[in-house]
Amino acid sequence: MALAVTSASKTTSAARDRVRVMVVDDSVVVRGLIARWLEEQPDFEVVASLRTGQEAVDQVERLDPDVAILDIEMPVLDGISALPQLLAKKRDLVVIMASTLTRHNAEVSLKALSLGAADYIPKPETARGVTTSADFKRDLVEKVRHLGQRRRRMRGPRPAPATPAPSAPALGRPAVHALATDKAPPCKLRPFSHTMPRVLLIGSSTGGPQALNEVIAQLGRVIDQVPVLITQHMPPTFTTILAEHLSRASGKTVREGVDGEPVVAGRVYVAPGAIHMQVARRDNQPVIVLRDGPLVNFCKPAVDPLLVSAAQVWGGASLCVILTGMGSDGAKGAAELVAAGGSVIAQDEASSVVWGMPGAVAQAGLCSAILPLPQIAQKVTRIFSGERS
Known part of the structure; x- marks a missing residue:
């Protein structure tokens, strides 16, 4: 079991503004790589790196992540079994299922969507494939960013620590990652075509x-x-x-x-x-x-x-x-x-x-x-x- 828990020095308004991510994968190489990619982003904080779904279920309330990247095939408790338990403990958790491109895993991923997972991401079949896939890295980072930011907006700001730094202003999301829909003007509508669609x-x-x-x-x-x-x-x-x-x-x-x-x-x-x-x-x-x-x-x-x-x-x-x-x-x-x-x-x-x-x-x-x-x-x-x- 491997944990990466935030230190007290990170409990600041800036840290509270980051999307908190929990990585759950039985491959030490894969979860380490994913955690490193996410930690490279200024708007993410990896709060845990775990080996099994059971560890995730046991610790989700204490860690309070916004997003969980959940592998499907894991020992003790697999991803599809862990999913409903995670959502029962934290209803607003964004769960992204990670699976290789087999028919079984595709079926499980689509079933996971019906059970409350927010999305899925196809994972290369080998640790080496994960390491070398720029597409996988880009897609993963973007899914975590967009889904995590949306959930943070719906949930509202995370509460400040009990003893906040004096005179520290509240920080919004980093401007570079603000979505285009923020404060957008009303959209103008066009008339429908008079031609019957075919x-x-x-x-x-x-x-x-x-x-x-x-x-x-x-x-x-x-x-x-x-x-x-x-x-x-x-x-x-x-x-x-x-x-x-x-x-x-x-x-x-x-x-x-x-x-x-x-x-x-x-x-x-x-x-x-x-x-x-x-x-x-x-x-x-x-x-x-x-x-x-x-x-x-x-x-x-x-x-x-x-x-x-x-x-x-x-x-x-x-x-x-x-x-x-x-x-x-x-x-x-x-x-x-x-x-x-x-x-x-x-x-x-x-x-x-x-x-x-x-x-x-x-x-x-x-x-x-x-x-x-x-x-x-x-x-x-x-x-x-x-x-x-």
Whole structure:
């Protein structure tokens, strides 16, 4: 068992402002590396580095972390067993599941989301892979930052110590890491297109699997009318299982897109992990096009390639929904879709796990509606029934 507990000298207003992180992984190399990456960031504080889920459960109340990075496969108590116990002791804890890219671990990661985990991160299969993966490091740091800061804002400032330094001013979050949504002006809305949509396009990332499940489960009539194409930032295997979950939730045919297959009503197409899904028109028929190009907005699959190609295929007969997610992927494609006459709906900030992607399109003035998650499927259904306001 290894612990890294904050010293008294760090109990200052600056330390209280940092995102407190607990790393739980049975590999001493992996947890040491992750802890070092996080400690390099000025807005993080690693409060513990633990080997098992049981250690995390036993100490979570005393350590009071904002975020826990929880490995799935551990001795004594594994991650999926520890998750509900951690949340029972600390309801506002942000849990990020870490797992390798096996089908079993992908299933467990998606189950963890339904049990209250905030997100997951695919982990290289070996300690050497973790050491050399710049993508894993970047994604981990950004997930901890965005999810941790959001939880800190919702929770409010951490109480000051019993004997604070005299005249010490309270510190806010470091300005360099403040999110673009802070003190943002109200977003201007555009009129919906007067053209009846012939396709529904959905982009999502962090928090997306839960949001997609809620939206797709309510879109039965819409799916019967038009094809639905989804890009969710996910690795291979995860997208396969996501499609299976969405198929069960909706009772419709949901599967990963296949290169060259026709895009038809009654089906939902999910972009496969690690490849961009686009559309093209061949012999006057829309078809799926899979392209193994470079990362777009640090992602593959990315939302922008799908939306840009859809603007060329369906133009003003396109309706796009941007759900919760980090970053700004989808903003460029949404702009081209709107320029072609299409319409965009964004999930609102309050219901988003992270208001990065929907916030980017909203603040760019590209949206015709900005709605809480429970209202999105209802609005989409009304649009496909003829509503244009």
